[in-house]
C-alpha cells in the first residue's frame with residue numbers, strides 16, 4: 001500500500017510503498033477514505049523538546065481517519081466488511097480504572113493513532129480493537145474525517161465550559177479560530193446563547209469566525225485585546241470561559257487576564273506555554289484545566305451533532321501525493337477550515 005511517512009524530524013514526508021496490514025484476532029483493517037491534517041502534525045513533524053514526537057522513523061502520520069471496514073480479525077462480530085466507520089483515535093489498555101471510567105483516551109497506557117501507533121495517511125490502517133470504531137451510517141467519510149480529532153477535541157473542550165454559559169449575558173472566548181477553534185465556535189453557537197468572541201492573529205480566520213457563529217473577533221496582538229475581552233459583557237469583568245486552542249505563553253497570559261471570577265480556562269493547544277497562576281491571577285475561583293481529545297461516547301455525540309445541526313468542517317481536499325502542500329498550507333493559515341487527504 002501507499003503511505004506518507006516522515007523520514008526524520010523537520011523533513012518533508014515521502015509517499016512510499018509498504019506492506020499491507022493484516023488483522024490479528026480482535027483487530028480490524030480499515031480502507032482509509034480520508035484522513036485530516038491537524039496542527040499537531042506540523043508540531044510532530046518539527047518536534048522540539050517536550051513536544052509530541054513519534055517513536056521511530058520513517059513514521060506514518062494521520063490521526064483523523066475515516067473509511068470502510070476492509071478485513072476483520074477472528075472474533076470481530078460488531079462490523080461487516082464495507083461498513084463506513086470513523087476511527088476513534090485514543091487507544092488505551094481498556095482495563096485500567098481510567099478506561100473503565102470511560103476516559104480511555106487519557107489512559108496511562110494510551111497509544112494515539114498517527115502519533116504513537118502508525119497512522120492513516122495510507123491506503124489501509126490496522127486498528128487494534130473493534131471498539132475503536134464508530135459507525136458513520138450514511139455520512140460522507142471524507143467530510144467526516146475531521147470529526148475524529150478536531151471535531152471531537154473541540155467538543156470535549158466545549159463540554160467542560162457549558163455549565164458556565166447557561167445563564168443569559170454569558171460570554172466565551174475561543175483563542176485560535178483554526179480547525180479546532182471553528183468547531184468550538186459552531187458547537188457554542190448551537191448549544192448556548194453566550195456571546196462568542198473569536199481571538200486570532202490572522203485576519204482571515206477572524207473574519208471567517210464571524211460567519212460561523214462568533215459575534216465579535218479580537219486580534220490577540222492588538223494593544224487593547226485585554227480591554228476588549230474584559231468589556232465583552234460591558235461590566236469590565238471579562239469572559240465566563242476561555243478555551244485556548246493555541247497554548248503559548250502570550251495566549252495563556254491573555255486567558256489569565258480576561259477570565260471573570262468563577263469562570264473557567266480550558267487549555268487545548270499544544271503550544272508549550274505556561275499559564276501564569278496564583279491565588280488571584282487568574283481571577284478568584286477560576287477553574288483551570290486541560291482537555292485532551294474526547295471519549296468514544298463524545299465521538300458518537302459529535303456525529304449526532306452533525307446529523308442534527310449540520311456541524312462539520314468544510315474540507316479542503318488534497319491527494320496523498322500532495323501531503324507536503326497540505327502541511328505547508330496549514331502552517332501558513334491558507335486552509336479555511338480543515339485540510340483532508342483523500343485516498
Ligand code: NAD
Pocket residue numbers: 037038039040041043149150153175176177178179180181199200201202205220245246247248250251267268269270271291292293330333
Ligand atoms: P490550526 O492551525 O488550524 O489553527 C490554529 C489557529 O490559531 C490559527 O487560526 C492561527 O492563526 C491561530 N493562532 C496561532 N497563534 C496564535 C496566537 N498567538 N494568538 C491567537 N491565535 C493564534 O490548528 P488546529 O489543528 O486547530 O490545532 C490547534 C491546536 O490544538 C494545536 O496546538 C494542536 O496541536 C492542538 N491539538 C490539541 C489536541 C488535544 O487533544 N489537546 C488535539 C488536536 C490538536
Ligand code: ZN
Pocket residue numbers: 092093094095096097098099100104107108109
Ligand atoms: Zn487504561
